[in-house]
Amino acid sequence: MHCPNCGIQTPETANYCTRCGEPLREGLTKPDPTEAIAPEPSVSQIENQLRYMLPMGTPPVPLFAGYLGLFSPTLIAAPFALIFGTIGLLQLRRRPEAFGHGRCWTGIIMGLIFTVLGIALLINAL
Numbered sequence: 206m207h208c209p210n211c212g213i214q215t216p217e218t219a220n221y222c223t224r225c226g227e228p229l230r231e232g233l234t235k236p237d238p239t240e241a242i243a244p245e246p247s248v249s250q251i252e253n254q255l256r257y258m259l260p261m262g263t264p265p266v267p268l269f270a271g272y273l274g275l276f277s278p279t280l281i282a283a284p285f286a287l288i289f290g291t292i293g294l295l296q297l298r299r300r301p302e303a304f305g306h307g308r309c310w311t312g313i314i315m316g317l318i319f320t321v322l323g324i325a326l327l328i329n330a331l
């Protein structure tokens with residue numbers, strides 16, 4: 206079978222020309238080319254979206270700092286949150302591609318507040 210549009214030899218079983226996409230049978234419409242190239246979200250786009258929800262691409266120290274920050278109101282975790290948050294930020298400075306700045310700052314800010322509060326409570330108790 207030859208394509209009526211471009212004239213190339215096409216397989217007998219083909220519904221459309223393999224080169225130009227012309228329908229080779231009665232009743233077939235030309236496929237919409239815009240549909241074929243409809244933009245799909247790329248893998249990196251999906252990964253970036255996941256990183257906001259999941260700790261993907263976050264090194265362990267900022268991750269740990271973030272959780273310690275959340276547990277800072279227990280006062281025991283607060284100094285550790287402060288330490289891990291600071292270490293995490295220093296590590297991230299050398300790894301600009303890594304995520305976790307927010308988690309580090311959570312650790313530092315929460316750690317600072319509840320370390321000061323803990324020391325104040327300790328002084329009052331003495």
Ligand SMILES: [Zn+2]
Nearest residue numbers: 208211222225
């Ligand atoms: Zn053709």
